[in-house]
Amino acid sequence: xxxxxxxxxxxxxxxxxxxxxxxxxxxxxxxxxxxxxxxxxxxxxxxxxxxxxxxxxxxxxxxxxxxxxxxxxxxxxxxxxxxxxxxxxxxxxxxxxxxxxxxxxxxxxxxxxxxxxxxxxxxxxxxxxxxxxxxxxxxxxxxxxxxxxxxxxxxxxxxxxxxxxxxxxxxxxxxxxxxxxxxxxxxxxxxxxxxxxxxxxxxxxxxxxxxxxxxxxxxxxxxxxxxxxxxxx
Amino acid sequence: xxxxxxxxxxxxxxxxxxxxxxxxxxxxxxxxxxxxxxxxxxxxxxxxxxxxxxxxxxxxxxxxxxxxxxxxxxxxxxxxxxxxxxxxxxxxxxxxxxxxxxxxxxxxxxxxxxxxxxxxxxxxxxxxxxxxxxxxxxxxxxxxxxxxxxxxxxxxxxxxxxxxxxxxxxxxxxxxxxxxxxxxxxxxxxxxxxxxxxxxxxxxxxxxxxxxxxxxxxxxxxxxxxxxxxxxxxxxxxxxxxxxxxxxxxxxxxxxxxxxxxxxxxxxxxxxxxxxxxxxxxxxxxxxxxx
Numbered sequence: 321x322x323x324x325x326x327x328x329x330x331x332x333x334x335x336x337x338x339x340x341x342x343x344x345x346x347x348x349x350x351x352x353x354x355x356x357x358x359x360x361x362x363x364x365x366x367x368x369x370x371x372x373x374x375x376x377x378x379x380x381x382x383x384x385x386x387x388x389x390x391x392x393x394x395x396x397x398x399x400x401x402x403x404x405x406x407x408x409x410x411x412x413x414x415x416x417x418x419x420x421x422x423x424x425x426x427x428x429x430x431x432x433x434x435x436x437x438x439x440x441x442x443x444x445x446x447x448x449x450x451x452x453x454x455x456x457x458x459x460x461x462x463x464x465x466x467x468x469x470x471x472x473x474x475x476x477x478x479x480x481x482x483x484x485x486x487x488x489x490x491x492x493x494x495x496x497x498x499x500x501x502x503x504x505x506x507x508x509x510x511x512x513x514x515x516x517x518x519x520x521x522x523x524x525x526x527x528x529x530x531x532x533x534x535x536x537x538x539x540x541x542x543x544x545x546x547x548x549x550x551x552x553x
Numbered sequence: 554x555x556x557x558x559x560x561x562x563x564x565x566x567x568x569x570x571x572x573x574x575x576x577x578x579x580x581x582x583x584x585x586x587x588x589x590x591x592x593x594x595x596x597x598x599x600x601x602x603x604x605x606x607x608x609x610x611x612x613x614x615x616x617x618x619x620x621x622x623x624x625x626x627x628x629x630x631x632x633x634x635x636x637x638x639x640x641x642x643x644x645x646x647x648x649x650x651x652x653x654x655x656x657x658x659x660x661x662x663x664x665x666x667x668x669x670x671x672x673x674x675x676x677x678x679x680x681x682x683x684x685x686x687x688x689x690x691x692x693x694x695x696x697x698x699x700x701x702x703x704x705x706x707x708x709x710x711x712x713x714x715x716x717x718x719x720x721x722x723x724x725x726x727x728x729x730x731x732x733x734x735x736x737x738x739x740x741x742x743x744x745x746x747x748x749x750x751x752x753x754x755x756x757x758x759x760x761x762x763x764x765x766x767x768x769x770x771x772x773x774x775x776x777x778x779x780x781x782x783x784x785x786x787x788x789x790x791x792x793x794x795x796x797x798x799x800x801x802x803x804x805x806x807x808x809x810x811x812x813x814x815x816x817x818x819x820x821x822x823x824x825x826x827x828x829x830x831x832x833x834x835x836x837x838x839x840x841x842x843x844x
Contacts (some may be wrong), residue, residue, distance in 0.1 A: 368737060394739035406734030408727040415723050422720060423739030466738060 321346045321505050322367070322398070322474055327376035327386075329366040335374065336362040338529040344474060344507050349500045351516040351537060352509045354526035360509045361403050363526070364478045368400035369393040381473065395423045399472035403479040405463040409452025413443055416451045416462055420469025428471065436465040439495060457488040461495070474505040481512045493519055517541040556813065563692055564813040565806055570698040572805015573705035574760055578778050579785035579797040580709060581756035587792025588729040588749040591649050594656040597779030598663035599754050603629055603761030604770040605667055611678045611765075618678055618765045619700070625758040633754025638747040667772040677769040697766035704763045708756065709798045716794065725749055729792070781808075781821075784828045790841025800839065 322344040330336040336359045344350045354360050365371040367378055369390035378386040380398050388396075408416050417436055421429045437444035440461040446454060451462055460480055467475055477496065481489040493515045500506045500519070510516040517523055517537045525533040525546065533540065540546055556564075578600060585593045606625050610616040616624070636659065645652040685696040716722035727735045728745045736742055760778075768774075785804050789796020804824055812820030831838065 370733065370736065389741070390736040391739040391741045394737065400737050402733065402737055406731055406737060408731050408734060410730045411723060411726055419720070419723055419727055419735075419738050419740070422724060426720075470738065 321348070321381060322507065323379040324363075324367065325377050325379075327363070327366060327373055327378065329362055329371055329373045329376075331362075331371070336529050337366065339376065340526070340529070340531055341376075342524050342531060342534070344505050346473075346505055347503045348522065349506045349508060349520045351520035351523040352507060352526060353511070353513050353516060353523055355511065358526045359529040360526060361478060362529075364400055364402070364476055364509055367393075367476065368398065368402075391423060394470065397424065397471070397473035398476070399467045399470050399474070400476040401463045401467040401478060401480065403482060405459045407451045407454075407459055407462050407466065409450065411451055412448055413451050413454070413462060414447040416466050417443070417469050420466035422470075424470035424472075429469070432469050432471065436468055439468075439498065440465050457484050457492070460484065460492065464495075464499075468499065472504065474507065475499075476507045476509065478509045479511065480508070481510060481515070489515065513546070514541075559691060561810070561813070564809045566692065566694065567698070568806035568809025569802055570694075570702040570805070571809065572802040573702045574763055574801075575778070575781050575785055575805055576798045576801020577705040577708055577756055577760040577763070579782040579789070579801050580712060580794065581753035581760075582779070582782050583786045583789065583792055583794065583797045584712075584756070585749055585753040586786060587794075588725055589652065589746055591652045591656070592783070593750075593753060594653065595659040595663065596656075596753065596757065596782070597775030598660040598667075599629070599633070599775070600757040600761055600778055601667060601770065601772060601775035602663055603758040604765055604768075604774060605671060606758070607761050607765040608676055608678055608770055618680065618762050621765075622759055622762040625762060626755050629758035630751040630755040632751075634747045634751035636754075637750035638743065641750070642743055642746060664772050664775075671772060673771060673773075675769045675771040678765045680766045683766050695767060697763075701763035701767070704759070706798075708759050709794070712752070712756070713794055721745075721748065781824060784824055786838075787828065788831050788838055790838030793838065793840040796838055796840030 324340060324342050327337050327340045328335055340363060342352070352360060352363065362371060366373050369385070369388055369392070373386045377384055380396060383396070385393050385396065385398070408419065417433055418429060421432065425432060442458055443462060443465055446458065451459065454462060464477065464480065480492055480496065484492065489512065496506065496508065497519050508516055508520060517540060520537040522535065523537045523540050524531050533546065582593060582596050585591065603625055607618050607621045610621045610624060611618060640659070641652055641655050644655045682696055686693040687696050687699055716726060724735065724740045724745050725748065728740060728742055732742050781804060785797055785800040788804065789800030804827070807823040807827055808820045811823030815822060
């Protein structure tokens with residue numbers, strides 16, 4: 321589904337990613353773990369076309385997508401729910417969701433809207449409200465719901481648990497597990513190691529812009545090296 | 554100074570009719586500001602160009618100013634789209650200050666090109682209905698100005714409907730506040746910028762068609778309108794469509810009444826007095842978001 325090979329990327333000529341390779345298969349939930357500043361967000365931004373790769377290649381659904389602009393990548397079914405949510409604060413919750421199907425799955429808009437409201441009942445209650453007035457947790461649910469509206473083949477979730485209370489984080493991971501059960505491929509990019517590994521099939525650990533560990537999520541969770549790598553000890 | 558109620562009422566209605574056209578010009582300005590976060594300094598020159606467009610279509614081809622709407626609206630939309638996509642966008646390198654300077658440069662080029670072609674003479678369009686009036690009770694209202702009033706309101710409502718109801722309108726509002734989020738749902742941000750610029754130009758094209766039956770044109774005429782329109786944009790709240798409409802009508806009435814009480818040549822004093830008061834006491838405008 322997604323195959324990243326020797327990806328080099330960064331900002332203003334300074335590389336942040338230094339040759340990353342990873343894969344996400346159909347229907348798979350893959351966690352990408354790492355502390356702050358190891359390049360997780362840059363990796364997502366490069367895959368989704370917000371940042372240009374300087375070397376390496378990204379193949380999605382059998383087609384090279386590095387070099388395409390963000391809207392063209394969305395159109396192919398790779399949807400990125402960004403860190404910081406990036407919802408539209410001046411639009412209503414419903415309008416935010418509607419724009420999730422701006423380029424994809426537009427004929428199914430009404431049906432998908434109903435599905436998102438079933439998954440996130442809070443969003444239905446707040447459908448007419450400006451998205452900017454939602455709480456952090458609700459905004460995160462809106463961002464994920466907006467991503468689902470385009471019927472993605474692969475959903476990249478960037479730090480969905482960031483800034484949420486532990487209770488909300490539990491709720492969120494439960495919902496992500498539910499979404500993944502529907503057969504959608506998910507790349508979950510997180511700092512929250514324990515819960516991400518419970519959810520994921522496989523995982524990669526990033527350090528300093530490179531993959532340092534990878535494998536089945538269960539094996540990684542049992543690996544004492546993980547803690548060391550993660551905490552940088 | 555005392556005037557009969559009829560005179561004051563006539564002045565108020567005249568003010569509303571002028572104000573609606575001001576609002577239409579301000580709509581284009583506020584829309585571009587709200588989405589691209591820049592003041593389009595070429596807005597006045599665009600209006601002047603559109604007014605000359607009405608003149609040329611009328612004198613060369615005999616096209617009525619109101620029929621010219623059908624020609625000039627799509628034409629100016631396309632021109633606005635192309636100028637943003639091919640000139641302003643590439644020249645800005647992502648810096649708002651650059652966009653400001655580019656639009657200022659465009660204004661100078663357009664005005665001087667018009668000056669070179671048409672000279673500085675003031676011209677007007679002759680229509681059979683230019684001086685016709687509608688009688689309402691014991692008031693006499695200029696027919697073309699009544700048409701301009703309802704035409705402007707209709708355009709404002711149509712624009713509002715586009716922004717509120719269509720996907721393109723929602724995308725325009727989304728890009729105004731959250732560019733990255735917009736790109737990630739598949740919205741082509743540069744296309745939306747260009748569409749917005751095109752809509753701004755289309756607004757002044759319609760305003761030009763509605764103005765020409767009762768107004769004159771020379772290469773500098775747009776400047777006066779845009780100065781007032783800018784006041785309206787600030788009064789209504791930068792980027793607010795409703796604010797532009799209400800602010801435009803209000804400014805029109807202020808201008809008309811201060812003209813009545815202070816004398817025709819001093820009519821604009823009231824406008825700029827209000828401008829200063831708004832900046833002092835409510836800098837976010839009547840409908841503006843809190844900073």
